[in-house]
Structures are given as C-alpha cells and as structure tokens.
Amino acid sequence: MADNEAFTYNGGKVEPGKTQDIRYGISETYLGDPVRIPVTIINGEQAGPTVFLSAAAHGDELNGIEVVREVAYEWDLSDLAGTLVCMPVLNVPGFLAQQRYLPIYDRDLNRSFPGSETSTGAKRMAHRIYQNFIEPCDFGIDFHTSTRGRTNMLHVRADMSDDAVARLAKAFGSHVIIDSSGSDGMLRTEAAKSGTPAITVEMGEAHRFQRELIDEALAGVESVFAEYGLRETSTVNWPGWRTVISDENEKTWLRADAGGIVDMHHDRGALVHEGDRICTITNPFKDDNVTVVAPFTGVLVGVLENPVVYPGNPICHLVELKDKVRRVVEREQSTSFETPG
Known part of the structure; x- marks a missing residue:
C-alpha cells in the first residue's frame, strides 16, 4: 500500500506513523483563559481514509466519550491504514457543568455547525472544530445519547438518500437506522452537505457509562473500519436483522x-x-x-x-x-x- 500523508490542522501537523494528543483552543472564558477540547490524532503509516469520531456535543452525553477513548487508547492500531481524528468531548463547557448545552451561551453546539468565525460564541467554537477536524475527513461518526430522563436503544440516524451516508450507516451494523436528513446546524447534516459523509449514533441515556451499549458501539466502529479498509483484522458486522425507518413506516x-x-x-x-x-x-x-x-x-x-x-x-x-x-x-x-x- 502507498505511504500515508501528514495530517495538518491550524497550528500543527501529525506525520505518518505518529500519534498526537492535543488540547485545541476553540474559545475563551470570561477570565480570558482558553477553552480547549481534547483531540487525539492517530496517523497510520499506510494510506487510507481520514475518519473522525466525536462525542459529547451535548455535554451530559457520556457513553460516546468512552467509545472514542477506547478506540484511541485501547485498540491496537499498528496496522491502521489511514488517519483517525478522535474528539471525545466536543462541548467542554457543557461537560464541565454536566449539562446539555453550552452554559456560557445557552446554545446547542449541535445546531451551530459548520459555524462562523464572526458570529455567536457557539458558532465560533463550532467553526474552529469544523474547519480543523471535521472538514478534512473523508467520513465520520458522531456519538450521542438520549436527553436526560429518557434512554435509547443503540441505533443510527442518517440521510439514506445520500449513497455515501447510507453506506456508512449500513456498515455500522445497528438493528435500526432512522432515515432523516437532520436539522440545519447538526454536525452530521452539515458535514454531509460539504462532502464528508457522517452519521449519528444514539445510545442509552445521559449522565452515565453503560457498558453493554459501549461494547455494541465499539463493534459498530470495528465494522466500519473493516468496510473502509482501515484495519485488516476487522470484519464487517451483520446485525442479524435490520430495518430502515423512513416515511413509509x-x-x-x-x-x-x-x-x-x-x-x-x-x-x-x-x-x-x-x-x-x-x-x-x-x-x-x-x-x-x-x-x-x-x-x-x-x-x-x-x-x-x-x-x-x-x-x-x-x-x-x-x-x-x-x-x-x-x-x-x-x-x-x-x-x-x-x-x-
């Protein structure tokens, strides 16, 4: 296989065969201190897709955090063909306050993409995340949970009219796919509009780690990696049954x-x-x-x-x-x- 290329972002570069942990500044507090998100970039030596895994766009949705961390730090990625951009906590202010929205601005980060460098605080944060770590990717998976007081079975939400998005959704291997284009400002919606197919994975409830669902999601990520050739050791998962919920249902x-x-x-x-x-x-x-x-x-x-x-x-x-x-x-x-x- 061909050699990989360096992954670059505003302020840094990750060479092939290297892993870099960064805290990337996306805003400032009232005291002028930086608001920084954790990002781990694993750049394989061999060429392949560039993929983002993101979680906690809503600060109290925790299950996806553990999925992203385990992929980045517990999986053997020595055979990785491509690049992984792992963002376990997008909404750091909400995570620190353990609430859904950005407490500084009382806005939904997941309705603020692709953002703007001259607009609201939420959109400025979204802009820095999007320009540096979403737009350069070939596809991505954004992990969510239900809101407080409710719980979801693990399922995928995706715009199945987009062939590239549909391929990704099916590769994840969930029983249920809910077909929807999503709302304006959603990470998956805006990414797909600009040519980066993306899906939302819903799993469980807010404010906790749920091991069974985390393991299901990890199996889904492994299946996606197999579908796109990121790891030779992975296999595509068939869930046994699958239904796509569309307007016909x-x-x-x-x-x-x-x-x-x-x-x-x-x-x-x-x-x-x-x-x-x-x-x-x-x-x-x-x-x-x-x-x-x-x-x-x-x-x-x-x-x-x-x-x-x-x-x-x-x-x-x-x-x-x-x-x-x-x-x-x-x-x-x-x-x-x-x-x-």
Missing part, C-alpha cells in the same frame, strides 16, 4: 394524557404489538390508572427513565416494523422484555 412519540407516576412494562429495544400495554400511569393513591397502549406493532427505540410525567410529556418512541422484519425480531426476542411486577 409509522413512527411516533407516545405522550402522557395524564399526570402521574409511570410504570413501564417494556424496556428500550422491545418489540410490542398493536394493543399491547406499554405503561400505566397512576396517581399517588393508585386508584386512577391510565393505560398507554401501542397503536401499531413496532420496536421501542426510546423509553422514559424518569417515572414521573405531566400531561404531554413523551413516554416512548415507537417505530413500525414491517411483517418480514417483525417475524425475525419475534424469533430473536423469545423471552419477554416485560419488567417484573
């Missing part, structure tokens, strides 16, 4: 019609059939029960973790499974996902 967030305390009867990833009882909402005296049932047969991509709701609060994200996929899932999920009691 029913999908909905089921919301509470009553306030109270929620007793969930199914976990994330569970298959539920039309008419199945998903949860029961009760008052403190348990004398006024409101049952929430599945309006169609599908899989629970996301469910409530915080067991208290107001009317209108989201309870679960249900996506339809077509008959062929449903039968496969029924065979796989031969044991019930119902919680005791």
Whole structure:
C-alpha cells in the first residue's frame, strides 16, 4: 500500500506513523483563559481514509466519550491504514457543568455547525472544530445519547438518500437506522452537505457509562473500519436483522394524557404489538390508572427513565416494523422484555 500523508490542522501537523494528543483552543472564558477540547490524532503509516469520531456535543452525553477513548487508547492500531481524528468531548463547557448545552451561551453546539468565525460564541467554537477536524475527513461518526430522563436503544440516524451516508450507516451494523436528513446546524447534516459523509449514533441515556451499549458501539466502529479498509483484522458486522425507518413506516412519540407516576412494562429495544400495554400511569393513591397502549406493532427505540410525567410529556418512541422484519425480531426476542411486577 502507498505511504500515508501528514495530517495538518491550524497550528500543527501529525506525520505518518505518529500519534498526537492535543488540547485545541476553540474559545475563551470570561477570565480570558482558553477553552480547549481534547483531540487525539492517530496517523497510520499506510494510506487510507481520514475518519473522525466525536462525542459529547451535548455535554451530559457520556457513553460516546468512552467509545472514542477506547478506540484511541485501547485498540491496537499498528496496522491502521489511514488517519483517525478522535474528539471525545466536543462541548467542554457543557461537560464541565454536566449539562446539555453550552452554559456560557445557552446554545446547542449541535445546531451551530459548520459555524462562523464572526458570529455567536457557539458558532465560533463550532467553526474552529469544523474547519480543523471535521472538514478534512473523508467520513465520520458522531456519538450521542438520549436527553436526560429518557434512554435509547443503540441505533443510527442518517440521510439514506445520500449513497455515501447510507453506506456508512449500513456498515455500522445497528438493528435500526432512522432515515432523516437532520436539522440545519447538526454536525452530521452539515458535514454531509460539504462532502464528508457522517452519521449519528444514539445510545442509552445521559449522565452515565453503560457498558453493554459501549461494547455494541465499539463493534459498530470495528465494522466500519473493516468496510473502509482501515484495519485488516476487522470484519464487517451483520446485525442479524435490520430495518430502515423512513416515511413509509409509522413512527411516533407516545405522550402522557395524564399526570402521574409511570410504570413501564417494556424496556428500550422491545418489540410490542398493536394493543399491547406499554405503561400505566397512576396517581399517588393508585386508584386512577391510565393505560398507554401501542397503536401499531413496532420496536421501542426510546423509553422514559424518569417515572414521573405531566400531561404531554413523551413516554416512548415507537417505530413500525414491517411483517418480514417483525417475524425475525419475534424469533430473536423469545423471552419477554416485560419488567417484573
């Protein structure tokens, strides 16, 4: 194979066969101290794709941090063909405050890409990240979790109308891919617009490491590396069943019609059939029960973790499974996902 080239960013260079850990300045605090994000660049000796792995664009979403760190520091990358740009914590101010948004500006970093060097503080931060570490890449994976109080099964969100993005999404090997172009300002959306295919991986809940999901995501990264030839030792993963949720599928967030305390009867990833009882909402005296049932047969991509709701609060994200996929899932999920009691 051909020799690799140096990876350059504003202020530095990483030669082939070298690894560099940097804290890259993207803004300043009220005291004029630098706001810096950790970046690890692993540049293989052999030529290949340049790939970014990013996490914690929302500061309280932690699962992806461990995925990116383990790839960078625990995997044997001596045979790497290409370059890895690993950014475990994009939103450092939010991470330090353990909150979703940038506390300095109260803005969503993941609605600020590709950024601007003359606009808001959030967009200036996004601009420095994007110009130096996203735009130079051939493709990338951005890791997220559900927001506080909810949890997601591991799944991919991707614009499947873009062939290059669809290839990446399928290579990751998740059971569920939700087909969406994404909102303006999202990292994956803006990267794809400028020619860097990118996907979002959703996994679990905020404020914690969940080992099972981290391991699933690591298997997905390994599968992607195999698909694009970054590591000879990796193999492409087929998840056993897969469904792409598009406009042809029913999908909905089921919301509470009553306030109270929620007793969930199914976990994330569970298959539920039309008419199945998903949860029961009760008052403190348990004398006024409101049952929430599945309006169609599908899989629970996301469910409530915080067991208290107001009317209108989201309870679960249900996506339809077509008959062929449903039968496969029924065979796989031969044991019930119902919680005791």
